[in-house]
Amino acid sequence: MPVYIRGVGLTKVSEYWKKSIYDLVVEAGLEALDSSGIDPSEIDRIYVANALGQYINRQGHLGAYVADALGLLNTGAVRVEGTGASGSMAVYLGYKDLLAGAENILVLGVEKMTDVLPTHVYTARSLAEDWSYLTSIGTTFEGLEAILYRLYMKRYNVDQEKIAMLSVISHSHAEGVKHAQFPRKINLESVMRSPIIADPLHLLEIPAPCDGAAAVVLSKKGNVKIDAVEMSTDEFRVFEREDPLWLDAVHDSMKKALANAKLGINEIDFVELYDVSTILGVLELEAMGFADKGKGVELISEEMIGLNGKIPVNTFGGLKARGDPMGATAIYQIIEIYKQLIGEADRSQIDNAKIGLSLSLGGLGNTAVISILSRK
Amino acid sequence: MPVYIRGVGLTKVSEYWKKSIYDLVVEAGLEALDSSGIDPSEIDRIYVANALGQYINRQGHLGAYVADALGLLNTGAVRVEGTGASGSMAVYLGYKDLLAGAENILVLGVEKMTDVLPTHVYTARSLAEDWSYLTSIGTTFEGLEAILYRLYMKRYNVDQEKIAMLSVISHSHAEGVKHAQFPRKINLESVMRSPIIADPLHLLEIPAPCDGAAAVVLSKKGNVKIDAVEMSTDEFRVFEREDPLWLDAVHDSMKKALANAKLGINEIDFVELYDVSTILGVLELEAMGFADKGKGVELISEEMIGLNGKIPVNTFGGLKARGDPMGATAIYQIIEIYKQLIGEADRSQIDNAKIGLSLSLGGLGNTAVISILSRK
Amino acid sequence: MIHRIPDYWRNLPVYLQLKGSVCKKCGAKYFPPRKICPKCGSRELEVYDLPRRGKLLSWTVIRYPAKEFEKFSPYVVGLIELEDGVRLIAQITDVKEDELKFGMELRATVRRAFEEGEDGIVRYTYKFVPI
């Protein structure tokens, strides 16, 4: 029994000083419900993805919170947390709930980070990693990315510019995108001149703190089909992995998802990466199988991953330019694939979009989730 | 296609200064896996219930964390948070995942509260409630319970002793229970003389901070069947409800669960309440339909809810005496029902245990989950 | 201590002026203001000024508060029904514990809620006092 996306809704990713979690939830939730054409009372369950609310906003229990905000009482509602992968986990749960007999499921992701200083956001991101042996000894999430970055450049003898270029390409795809946090081009020089967060990682190679909410209605009817949602995990501490530059959870979830969807990797028309940094984007392309080990960097060009490239990537700007409201990010990705597949991607539209794939990560690939969607 | 409980594991509920989340997870997880008789590699997915880790332990992403701790890499793993209802939500998700085609699911709940001072635990409990209009103006979770308590006594003209008695009965059921935090009797006088947390609520009417982990393996084979797991929500802020003493999410999830299991309330042999305070236990009995409004207090006697009573309640001590390691609590409840149904409840064993029911709450009934299990 | 200034600032009109919302379709009234009416599903609600008087339905004395309220403990928190039937929970101040009574008349005022952290950022909110 196929499961479809029947309605979608999102807020622009931004810094919303005047909007609360409540405001964002209502905006995205109602848009998704309205576009689905079903009555809110027909929603069987609500899955809410949120990464940082208990730390940043002192607000937990967002399942019931969202149900209440949308005026949907007596509804089952569950909050899911897998840091950056929260949103795709929520889609996974909604998908399974439908397969188990539900009729209509609302999946909503929300994150409100900008109520606190950026230093707290950096700290919050590290909740995804081991407290006792990474965070509490002074390691940040960005620091871990930077260590992998330097290792990659050394092992494969690659210039940083070739990796940082992913940020430039992603930004070019976000130009004019209404829901993007940074809907404008940037050049490589400005990336390389931006402040260093953790050497060699620059500020313009990672997402900025932001807020946003996105929602999809899953149903037995619709115009975009879910072909597969598959999850996998890896060693929780990156330093323990046989090769720290190999994202095995990405590799494993990709393998499972393609098998489940009965597709070959060449049949994927475009990809939404989880570019929580430029270097992670490169490692993801390798682990997914789009490039050999050490060769992912060769894909980072307009010809390869541009909107008219061989395998378009981050068609609305990815985490860097569309923005990364953590718990909601994977749902933005799903909605972007939806828009491509129904031909409503505006300036980001690629030709012949029939099958789209998104990847999301929890931590440094501690979790990976692959979703594959296709036009009905 | 029926879903069964195939293996269970738990730690004693206690204050574990020498054990970490890792230690607790491994202890409960391995016991559940071993008792199920299936090979760990046959686990398709792991659902991890945890309420407070991001706030208290600075550790999020517990899905992947638990998979790693158990040595199960390349497994799908999801953390679920619905405060006190986290554990039963995780059971719900595992149940649906099996109905959607999975073979074996590990559901694990863990909470490690005693690494911080009790004041932080009280604060953490209030994450379940609205930050902007309750917590940030000075209301605690226990304070809300206390307000309902006073209202109940006034409206129904009831003495506090009659309500506080629930704590005494629960403790008497925990006597000698190996996994209980407080395996001993207490008397009504000591309850009424214990310090007041929030007038009129006494310290010995609510659970104490504690740690624990519990796990169940769900499968297509087993000796205890899941008849229903149903969730519902209510207005998120208790003061908005038409009657703040009526737990409508409890009422609604009970109705759905009985319908789903094709059972009448009289067919339920025993009940695990979510006695996050004595007064909540009373309100739950009313909302579930075991007593009329204002009459729940009449059930609080050995004759009615004792182990040999009409409808035995909290057969291993409930939240007060077995303990309330929040994210794990609902899984302890499920395991206790399992033990009753297979006749391995030791001193807590009731006669003719064929159908058991557990209730868990997120916040003050913002969420309610009812699970019904039966002997195969 | 993490400061959440924007959250406080967004809620200031509600904290200082007690705003609710009323459903234009079914007339249901809400505090805090809502954008969707749970009773009828309508999205046409408008903000209105809540009555600033009400009566006490129940109360407690908080003795183990969250960290930022420790210096104010013990303090009274009550469930209040405003004159138009809308309910809320608020601190009750300028009153001795043994003076509290079911049904007692109260009025809203603005007081200090708490100070955040070392920097001593002060937050204000509604509290109720006897009339």
Place this chain on the structure above:
Amino acid sequence: MIHRIPDYWRNLPVYLQLKGSVCKKCGAKYFPPRKICPKCGSRELEVYDLPRRGKLLSWTVIRYPAKEFEKFSPYVVGLIELEDGVRLIAQITDVKEDELKFGMELRATVRRAFEEGEDGIVRYTYKFVPI
């Protein structure tokens, strides 16, 4: 700031003495110590003393740390491979940034990690220094 003293205290043997674990069945070695071997599933692992020397595989300079590390910023964190092949991540100290080299020899030492909150509770941990 929430103190997590028991967590620190539990990990002290590992922090101060660098303990790992080795699988008695397949010989795999782990840091931090594990109770189950992900490679072979064995539960027979024993704690052992890790070598206190290793070489630098990669590193970074943390410029935007968590609150409790702000006063130490910037500082160096590196990926280190110990003499028996076990890897870990640790702060590298007593070294200038431009002296850091791939493969450089390091040894473990115990240093202050950070001070928690106003009460100034001091935590110690392993850090590595050049040999």
